Amino acid sequence: MSVIDRAKAHFSAKEIKVIEVPEWGDEGKSLMVYAKPMTLAEKKRLFNTSKDADIGVLVDVLILKCRDEKGDAIFTLEHKRDLMNAADPDVIGRVANQILTEPSVDDHLKN
Numbered sequence: 021m022s023v024i025d026r027a028k029a030h031f032s033a034k035e036i037k038v039i040e041v042p043e044w045g046d047e048g049k050s051l052m053v054y055a056k057p058m059t060l061a062e063k064k065r066l067f068n069t070s071k072d073a074d075i076g077v078l079v080d081v082l083i084l085k086c087r088d089e090k091g092d093a094i095f096t097l098e099h100k101r102d103l104m105n106a107a108d109p110d111v112i113g114r115v116a117n118q119i120l121t122e123p124s125v126d127d128h129l130k131n
Contacts, residue, residue, distance in 0.1 A: 083096065
């Protein structure tokens with residue numbers, strides 16, 4: 021197998037992240053958000069559309085990556101204004117950062 025094939029196989033084997041968001045749950049159950057790993061092309065798109073220190077990129081991450089258990093998008097561009105102005109920025113930041121970051125070695129060892 022070539023190096024590029026191994027690189028692609030490594031990326032395709034990455035697990036979908038499951039993020040628990042109790043603040044956005046319903047009927048006493050947490051919302052479970054599913055997110056595939058970010059591709060470099062997705063990261064480029066996010067950073068190209070944001071300006072320096074544009075915290076709105078966190079909302080863009082949610083719109084781009086948050087899915088329900090069926091794989092359907094949870095948010096659309098129509099939700100951006102509400103996410104920017106009427107949702108808890110700490111929750112948005114926490115979820116977006118979990119999507120953007122890789123688990124540490126310590127996180128892997130805990131599992």
